[in-house]
Amino acid sequence: MLPANYRIRHLEPADYDAIIEICRRVYPTERPYTTEELADHHQVFPQGQFVAVDETRGAVAGVHFTLRLRMTDFHIDDSWDVLTAGGSFLDHDAQGPTLYGADIMVHPEHQHHGLGRALTDQARFLVEEERLWRMVGASRLPGYGRYQTTMGVEAYVDAVLAGRMIDPVLSVHMKDGWTPVRPIHGYLQHDDESAGWAVVIQWVNPACPPPPEFDLRRLPEAARAKLVQAE
Numbered sequence: 233m234l235p236a237n238y239r240i241r242h243l244e245p246a247d248y249d250a251i252i253e254i255c256r257r258v259y260p261t262e263r264p265y266t267t268e269e270l271a272d273h274h275q276v277f278p279q280g281q282f283v284a285v286d287e288t289r290g291a292v293a294g295v296h297f298t299l300r301l302r303m304t305d306f307h308i309d310d311s312w313d314v315l316t317a318g319g320s321f322l323d324h325d326a327q328g329p330t331l332y333g334a335d336i337m338v339h340p341e342h343q344h345h346g347l348g349r350a351l352t353d354q355a356r357f358l359v360e361e362e363r364l365w366r367m368v369g370a371s372r373l374p375g376y377g378r379y380q381t382t383m384g385v386e387a388y389v390d391a392v393l394a395g396r397m398i399d400p401v402l403s404v405h406m407k408d409g410w411t412p413v414r415p416i417h418g419y420l421q422h423d424d425e426s427a428g429w430a431v432v433i434q435w436v437n438p439a440c441p442p443p444p445e446f447d448l449r450r451l452p453e454a455a456r457a458k459l460v461q462a463e
């Protein structure tokens with residue numbers, strides 16, 4: 233539940249500087265969004281760009297950026313750069329049946345107040361409203377970097393999924409109702425904290441079956457194998 237002093241609304245141009253600053257704080261080794269990229273997100277799919285605002289301070293507290301994709305056009309293990317057309321979202325497909333959760337970030341001073349959960353719920357509502365098949369994302373593994381020499385990533389992910397270990401991002405995503413698909417390497421370019429690893433995650437809308445072109449019997453063998461892996 234969203235605390236009383238916060239509300240979620242769509243992205244506005246006046247938010248751009250604050251978002252770039254949050255980006256610098258939470259991804260210190262990545263290049264932050266540019267104003268042009270944020271304007272592109274706003275232009276191509278305004279209803280998929282969510283901003284949590286602290287109304288007491290009049291400050292942007294977090295964001296969730298999404299776009300619609302036809303995932304069979306992409307490999308399940310494609311990098312963030314490929315899936316977002318270099319961060320621009322210009323590959324947004326207005327008819328795409330999958331909502332891709334390209335980014336969710338909450339300013340460190342506003343974390344642990346339920347904003348990540350509330351922002352995820354907004355994307356889920358959008359999937360339901362637009363009658364989409366599913367949403368797909370990737371969960372960084374910022375807890376994994378310090379174990380990479382002593383533990384394989386599969387064992388780490390299994391331990392987090394079983395609740396024996398806590399990862400600052402994957403554990404939150406699991407509580408938010410996502411289902412893990414599989415670990416992939418190289419999702420983000422400079423994510424040393426995660427040793428380059430992430431877990432593909434998805435939430436399938438129980439009200440909407442896959443669109444006809446995703447019927448497994450009609451897909452060529454290679455695409456079918458990819459889709460089965462993603463399920």
Ligand SMILES: CC(C)(COP(=O)(O)OP(=O)(O)OC[C@H]1O[C@@H](n2cnc3c(N)ncnc32)[C@H](O)[C@@H]1OP(=O)(O)O)[C@@H](O)C(=O)NCCC(=O)NCCS
Nearest residue numbers: 258336337338343344345346347348349370371372401404
């Ligand atoms: C991942 C991220 C978005 C989560 O945001 P968040 O707003 O802190 O998430 P939530 O508050 O919904 O949940 C986080 C924790 O707060 C707890 N929480 C939720 N509501 C709460 C409340 N009202 N009071 C206290 N704690 C609360 C949750 O149970 C959870 O706790 P846990 O991690 O100990 O289990 C945030 O950590 C972040 O921006 N990370 C850096 C960027 C990043 O890596 N993003 C993911 C890209 S894949």
